Amino acid sequence: MTRRILITGASRGIGRSCALWLARTEAAHLILLGRDAQALAASAEAVRQAGGTAEIHVADVAHRSVLTALTGSVGPLDGLVAAAGISGMTPVDRDSDAFFDEILATDLTGPWNTVRAFLPAMGAGGRVVLVSSVLGRFGVPGYGAYCAAKHGLIGLAKALALELIDRGIVVNAVAPGWVDTDMAQTGIRQIAAATGQTEAQFRAQAEAAVPVKRFFQAEEIAHGIGWLLSPANTMQVGQCLNLDGGVVQS
Ligand SMILES: NC(=O)c1ccc[n+]([C@@H]2O[C@H](COP(=O)([O-])OP(=O)(O)OC[C@H]3O[C@@H](n4cnc5c(N)ncnc54)[C@H](OP(=O)(O)O)[C@@H]3O)[C@@H](O)[C@H]2O)c1
Numbered sequence: 507m508t509r510r511i512l513i514t515g516a517s518r519g520i521g522r523s524c525a526l527w528l529a530r531t532e533a534a535h536l537i538l539l540g541r542d543a544q545a546l547a548a549s550a551e552a553v554r555q556a557g558g559t560a561e562i563h564v565a566d567v568a569h570r571s572v573l574t575a576l577t578g579s580v581g582p583l584d585g586l587v588a589a590a591g592i593s594g595m596t597p598v599d600r601d602s603d604a605f606f607d608e609i610l611a612t613d614l615t616g617p618w619n620t621v622r623a624f625l626p627a628m629g630a631g632g633r634v635v636l637v638s639s640v641l642g643r644f645g646v647p648g649y650g651a652y653c654a655a656k657h658g659l660i661g662l663a664k665a666l667a668l669e670l671i672d673r674g675i676v677v678n679a680v681a682p683g684w685v686d687t688d689m690a691q692t693g694i695r696q697i698a699a700a701t702g703q704t705e706a707q708f709r710a711q712a713e714a715a716v717p718v719k720r721f722f723q724a725e726e727i728a729h730g731i732g733w734l735l736s737p738a739n740t741m742q743v744g745q746c747l748n749l750d751g752g753v754v755q756s
Pocket of ligand 1: 514515516517518519520521539540541542543545565566567568588589590591592593612637638639640681682683684685686687688689690
């Protein structure tokens with residue numbers, strides 16, 4: 507049976523790679539959400555070429571009513587991946603209030619809105635994966651909003667897992683380390699500027715801090731998410747799977 511899996515943040519990066527991985531490995535039907543219609547259409551075309559089918563929905567995950575308005579139109583769901591997210595610095599002694607609110611609205615309230623809107627479409631056997639970060643495991647100076655959101659997301663996954671397991675729905679989170687996407691490029695640029703290094707210097711420093719000594723490709727993260735989404739995963743419940751090359755060991 508073709509599984510139907512909804513992915514937010516599917517226009518680029520990790521969300522897009524998840525869609526392609528599911529298309530290639532099981533010819534899934536992917537319901538792709540994001541804000542950029544053109545980029546979503548390109549993801550949908552790539553999904554078709556990879557062997558799956560796709561539909562797109564333009565939506566901002568920070569806007570609860572926009573998502574709940576879509577509830578009826580997506581049909582039954584077997585899986586949900588909340589990958590939409592933004593990042594950036596919110597130093598506590600600068601004028602960071604508006605960006606703090608935006609990051610929390612997108613990265614923490616966004617996944618909550620997504621689960622709230624689409625849970626009614628999911629029955630027993632459903633799988634939910636929330637995309638957190640290593641910054642949901644430890645703090646980084648200047649990243650208060652992002653760290654708060656990503657720590658919160660792991661807590662949300664733990665609570666939802668216990669709330670939904672009696673319905674046969676399995677909820678987990680993942681915590682990727684550095685992944686080569688647009689978000690990582692922006693992060694490298696910002697931290698290099700803030701620490702007085704070139705981008706190449708900061709990247710070399712960041713890679714050296716990873717036990718496997720490199721950044722990851724989005725497809726490698728998709729592989730981990732794909733396992734959590736699989737019906738074969740019945741044991742990993744309310745956990746956060748580290749996908750970081752050995753940075754976090756708990
Ligand atoms: N890259 C890393 O090193 C890394 C590490 C750990 C965790 N993560 C997490 O992994 C997830 C994906 O990140 P990425 O690296 O793939 O980033 P990315 O390449 O910047 O992609 C972010 C995706 O989120 C979507 N998005 C952003 N704000 C949205 C909103 N308000 N509503 C709907 N969609 C929105 C974007 O689509 P539109 O622009 O079309 O809306 C895009 O598809 C994020 O949650 C991020 O925090 C990334």
